[in-house]
Amino acid sequence: MVSKTPLLDELKKGPWPGFVQEYEKMAAKKEIARRMLNQLELSYRDKRTYWKHGGAVTVKGYGGGVIGRYSAIPEVGPPAGCHTFRVAQPAAWFYKTDALRTVCDVWEKYGSGLMNLHGSTGDIILLGAPSEVLQQCFDELSSKGFDLGGSGSDIRSLSCCMGPALCEWACFDTLDVYHTLTMEFQDWIHRPAFPYKFKIKISGCPNDCVAALARADFAIIGTWKDEIQIDQEAVREYAKAGMDIKAITERCPTKCMSWDGKELKINNEDCTRCMYCINKMPKALRPGKERGATILLGGKATILQSAMLGWVIVPFMKIEKPYTELIDLIKRIVTWWDENARTRERVAELIYRVGMRVFLKAVGLPPVPQMVFRPRNNPYYFWSPEELEEVK
Incomplete structure (x- = not known):
């Protein structure tokens, strides 16, 4: 039986379907889902979360993809270990129905049956797996063609818009870029090795349907160079x-x-x-005929230095196979960030701390007018030793 949840019941009122009804469906089948529902009711009652985040929870060969979740009240809530899987999504979230049914069947077998499509990272989020079934659940997902996404201090799972699959404004093939970069950076996605997370998001045109400008450390946004x-x-x-x-x-x-x-x-x-x-x-x-992308760096939500929008670092880049220029730029930026950032410092925060001039020199990008954040407010210019040597 589902425990009484008077506060959650308030969310069922009105004409629209909601997550509480879905919670209750699984709670009638799965004990872990029933306990998760109990804990959520207590969180609403006490105005606090009873989830404890963190802990080293992995499956063989992976450092990311499983997020540790522990209940502070396992006696009435879910078991102390009630973890979250991030399952890597296909480009632009195109699924066949049988693929989704496969994920649902596996998850109902091993976990709570509750899932979220899609989290802000983009993955399928599977909510609530006991510690003892993590490996079996992953093994079955893997045997059916699914992989884990990124979590922790790694390259997070990429996401992209539908691009040329359904949109006439796409300035490059977002789906192919997504797939190519995902394959290129598999090790960086699955094995956390960096100061903090690094997100790459891909939009095919300036409408920016995946909100890369605000949500991506490295944003690839389609544009054109010639006339409309x-x-x-x-x-x-x-x-x-x-x-x-x-x-x-x-x-x-x-x-x-x-x-x-x-x-x-x-x-x-x-x-x-x-x-x-x-x-x-x-x-x-x-859009014009000479198409490519603008590359922006540093979009993120509030952490150390408040929320930031992406900063233009390459006004225009041709996006063509095999994407060598794009891949090389990502590697240079991530390597520099990895070598210089403090713990939990995103790339935008590092640039804010050391200055854009230092960043551009380190990664080999020429300064261009589109990079100007605001007009200079002091009249002095400090020459670097290399520049002084060139003047001599």
Whole structure:
């Protein structure tokens, strides 16, 4: 029987389905799920968490992928060891139904049956496995073609948007880049060896549907280098149908657009590729033909130095097989970060501490105007010894 949960019952009110009903379905079948439900009710009642995070919990050959979870109240909650699996997801979360059923069957056999698709990292999150079944559960998942994702101080599981599979704005093949980088960095994903976590997220266009700008230490966001493609006749059709073209041009953040009632003009040198006009008039405007990606570094949530958005380090890079330039850049950045960061210091926090100038020199990137974070506020320039030697 499911224990009484008056506070959780409040969340079942209203027209929308919720997680409590799903919890109760598994609690009727699985004792561990029932105990997890009890603990959650107590957390709501006492306004505190009863989960203790941490501990070395792994399966053979892996350092990441299993997250240690321990209950502070195992006498009424779940067993002291009630751990979480992260199962690596396919590119852009494309699944066949039988694949999902396979994961569900394995998880109901060994764990609580409760799962989360998808966590902020992107993996399938399997919630609640006793310590004694971790290896058997992983072995069965592995035998059916599934692998663990990243957790701990490693390269976390990558994620990408649907890209050219379903989106006409994709500026490169996000799915192939995702797969290639995942295969390239398997060891760094599965075996934590770094000061802290490092996330790579891939968006095919500036709409940034995976929020790489805000959530990725290394963000790859599709863009174009040449002019926006304009179909003037389609623009006039939009205007004829009642669309206020002038209002769209006035909302352009750089005011690089103008409309005289017959022709739409764009000063592409001032365009920031925000996608606003393209999203409003998809039949008339398209990204340019010379496509690639902007590389940004340092997006993250609050830890040491508050939340940060990605910082442009490469304004434009061609993204073409075998992606040698991209892979080499990631390796240089991760190696420098690994050698210089303090414990639990993300790459953005390291750059904030030592300065962008030090970072650029270390990884061999040339400074460009797009990197400017804010105008300089002091008139002095300090020459490095190498620069002074070049002047001589």
